[in-house]
Amino acid sequence: MAKATIDNVAALAGVSIKTVSRVVNNEPNVRQATQEKVRDAIKQLNYRPSPSARSLASNRSFLVAMLYDNPSAHYIIDVQHGILKECRKRNYDLLIHPCKYQDAELCHEIENLLSKSRVDGVILTPPLSDIPEVMTTLDSLKMPYVRISPAEHHELSACVYCDDSRAAKDMAEYLIGLGHRRIGFIAGHPDHSSSAAREEGFGQALAEHKIKQPKRLVRQGFYDCDSGREAALHMLKTSKPPTAIFACNDNMAAGVIQAAHSLNIDIPAQLSVVGFDDSPICTLTWPELSTIRQPIEELAEKATALLLNELSNKPTSHEEKSLHCSLILRDSSGPAPE
Amino acid sequence: MAKATIDNVAALAGVSIKTVSRVVNNEPNVRQATQEKVRDAIKQLNYRPSPSARSLASNRSFLVAMLYDNPSAHYIIDVQHGILKECRKRNYDLLIHPCKYQDAELCHEIENLLSKSRVDGVILTPPLSDIPEVMTTLDSLKMPYVRISPAEHHELSACVYCDDSRAAKDMAEYLIGLGHRRIGFIAGHPDHSSSAAREEGFGQALAEHKIKQPKRLVRQGFYDCDSGREAALHMLKTSKPPTAIFACNDNMAAGVIQAAHSLNIDIPAQLSVVGFDDSPICTLTWPELSTIRQPIEELAEKATALLLNELSNKPTSHEEKSLHCSLILRDSSGPAPE
């Protein structure tokens, strides 16, 4: 059976192709009876509209692109799945496009991808959501886009995000509640805005509890395990080592656990360790890691919903949406030693 | 500046649109001088061919789809990156489509995606590479495809794979060489063909060294951490516990490490642990995990190259390509205790 076209359907249903088109696109003004005739014919012929013809005629591709540069596989996968969940509902497909955010050619490359106008809209993840040049490029192409977890300037585009700062504050308060007073902090990659937000929330909690944070208990990390381990070794080898360490993500927290093991420090009896992300490694470490869960998939889903709304309705201001993080307490944290 | 079309380019270059088309598609039989004129015009107008028009006229979309159902984020990401690497060279884009391999609707869903004929070809990863119905569906749609790491029937389609059996045998021999004689084996998910291959290689090595494998040292796992931990606890609590454990993937090996920690068994002094995959968690555990590295990205790259070749040349038999695994020795394995 050759591929059916709209003409075949129209012929079989005894209507014009325009009417078939109306039914396929859920346009109004088609009598119920006619609709049914058409749908029958469609089913009978196993008809699927050709995306290329559709998009040539209407200038819409029903394709969205995800642009990203993020080394965390589980983050990317979660975002992809969130996007796809929403896309399926609305009959869009997803095209993925990793890129290097530090690359001088970044914007050219993006322009190159998008000016083929194969895609209707774009979803941006950190750190791309915070690069002004990328936004300018998209704006100049008049390409609709939504940003996931941008640091600031929420008004510049539709966007969705979590309150990282608030979540970090909650976690710090949890540790303080357990009696910890010397709490080490390992910052994340300086290019990722999430790190600054987390540091802010952490600082707030300490300040509110009148805990002074000596410099030796704050170190720069880069969101990878090695930097977490190095930072922890530094802190733990001082004369007044911390009784808890807050790492800005789980990978670094895993590094802290390694450091503790290598120094024969018991977790959580002598040292509490917490991370951020609730990545799969949390349940692979020993002991399992207390952390903060961001609803990544839901964020991506909402982002996609905003984007697709913007693509179907004409008028939209830039909506934004924020979601909550939650503490996940496992075995790596406990009361402070006396 | 409005989007330039092929007509604009033709006008500016003073040639017919067909000639522009020839230049764009690198067809032969265009004089050097003409080519240059055309290229200049293209650059000047910043012309990009419209994918929809192209694909409507030529019935090719320059889009490939990756179909998968695999819970391992890093595996999927590596495959995606391998595919994209090759796609970029040849100006294809990638569309991703996760699905549930046990779903009764699987084939319908695939057919639904592909019969829109938006994509030119498909890449299949395990366990989808081993599902006959999926292959039948693709065949009946005359959709070109390449399988990554199929278990058998290599002749049914183009495919790329590693010799898992051989790699597992090498690893077993390494452990035997360290003096281990009681080596526990934790199988992977029975639906993944990789598990059987790994078990076979492992068994071969033992047989060649005349080591008998008692039943208590072989357990079924499911490629997740929990099943690895449970299996290890069983083995380690017997009266003659193993001195080494070979887990069919790294997640399960991480579970083994957890089990050992919880029983206060020292790794590697009392117990060697090895995994398979060289996933990111290998360097996050304590101690870091010895394992086997599959060149996933390269596999995907080769697979894509085969697919795109098939799409450009008419005549191809089903090529196949195999790549090598390598042992990665870290801190979780060492000499057997006496």
Add this chain to the structure above:
DNA sequence: CTGAAAGCGCTAACAA
């Protein structure tokens, strides 16, 4: 509520 006609921007087949 329905239909006829005119493209969308390209490639394929054929002519020159």
Add this chain to the structure above:
DNA sequence: TTGTTAGCGCTTTCAG
């Protein structure tokens, strides 16, 4: 080596 002409299968516009 180059150009001409017909579509590809749909949506849009406008007319009934």
